[in-house]
Amino acid sequence: MTANASIAVRSLSKWYGSWRALRDVSLDIDGGTCTVLCGPSGSGKSTLLRCLNGLEEWQEGDVAIGGVAVGYKARELRRLRRDVGMVFQSFNLFPHLSVLDNVTLAPRIVRRRVRRETEEHAMQLLERVGVAQHAAKLPSALSGGQQQRVAIARALAMRPSVLLFDEPTSALDPESVKEVLDVMIDLARSGTTMVVVTHEMGFARRVAGRVVFMDKGSIVETGEPGEFFDCPCTDRAKAFLGNITRN
């Protein structure tokens, strides 16, 4: 797969039982850009993100990353997921492994790289996200912001062509939020394809190429951050922006 893959979503629909989580969503994301998904809770933004690497199954429509369809066949899905990094709201680090092993495990086991090579790469990445001095510790010894930065390093260790972020700063205290956002801004500026579900409008303004606003399972409005924040076209987006800026 190419270094920074593009993403294509075609009329995606998903139901949880009788409740429709996604309604006919179509979206194209260019390689090397940063896209922010926002919207009220329950709007389907996380579900859409999780469809992109097949963590959620959907009923209608297609998703392709770098021209490769995201399917249900386990082997193909595994191959695709190697190239699609994901960062979770609750970090999901492996608590029984040291920070270094958290980062090296997947390259070693999934990509079958030798330990020395993965450890060198891991130390570079930990250096880049600013937690290299904690490499030998267990994740539980780190603060939330540090853990999330380790999680970003873990995703980067697979040399992914797309990075997905699922509310990466929602579980963090304000001080940690900035640490994590700084790392993400650095990544976005280096031209990684990123899809970010977040309520951090400052982040969206600074580095997002595009903001996608969702509500009730549909994409309501998309635009460049400047346009979207300053004069949203739809009433729904206006109300949403009004709510989050008031808080």
Added chain:
Amino acid sequence: MAHSSVSGTSSPLVPTTAVRRLLATVVANPFGTAVCLGLAYLAWTLGLRIVDWAFVNATWVASDRAGCNPDGACWAFIVNRLPQFAFGFYPEAERWRAWIVLIAPPLLLLLAMAPEFPGRRKVLVGGFCLYPVASFILLSGGVLGLAPVPSEKWGGLLLTMVVGIGAFVFSFPVAILLALGRTSKLPAIRLIATGFIEFWRGMPLIAILFMSVIMLPLFLPPGVEFPRLTLAMTGITLYSAAYLAEVARGGLQSVGRGQSEAANALGFGFWAMQGYIIMPQALRAVLPGIVNSAISLLKDTTYVMVVGLFDLLNIVTAALSDPAWLGLATEGYVFVGLVFWSLCFGLSQVSARMERDSERAQLRAPNGGRKAS
């Protein structure tokens, strides 16, 4: 203590602080004091009698019952028959093989208590996993120039060790597969695993042993014959697997969904995910339950007597009817009890040590990284 007299304010007759505190407790709590004194008296009289019986009046060397002091324990019975209790009817010329098999588990347990060194865990896990197969080969012989010894001749503590550890080690992978099956998303696999677990867990072990020795051969093709030991061990293994599977399932359920999502998102396949991420956490979480199962399995091996195998308990029971040593049931059963107790105590010590180790690993530098960034 010197300081009370040196201080000058108190007379030399004032009791030391410790005694004073004790007196204060006695005065404040008369009922507790009475209970305490009563228990102490009971312990003293009982303890004296036990010590008298077991040590003071005991006979350690004698050629038969008549040579023993009737007021004390006749340990000579145990001493005379110790080789038989240890090895059963294993031929004397080949005893060195039995010695190795008998000594290896306690040595491994000691190693588990030893201070940490690189590779300790690998030696331990490898040792216990290899033990059943290695001891089977070593004991039965017929290869590597070892004289063959049929399994009917194995007995005593040797048999208890081989059956107990063997059944536990073999049941472990079966249990993990059953636990995974029981939590599987596929209904057919879930049904099979659940059915298997419920079946073996719901049957008394004695019934399983009878069935495995009497019924299992009926299903084997004619001409194929397994020794009774193998058949009985198959039964115990499946029985133990059903129990262990439920323990392992508890561990699996304690690992959060986020872990498998993170593993999936990194491209791990099912088995790699279980092996590197889920199982290590799940098994660590239920370590006390696993050791509990191991201890109860070790004691359950005594049921093999119902199919005519001479484990430690059964061989001691058989020896009790020796005309030269009649009426020594107490000595015999106390001995069996002490041997089993030591083995189980060793196991629980190892488990406590492992729990302490993993706790310490979790606590290592808990706040070390908070400030730096």
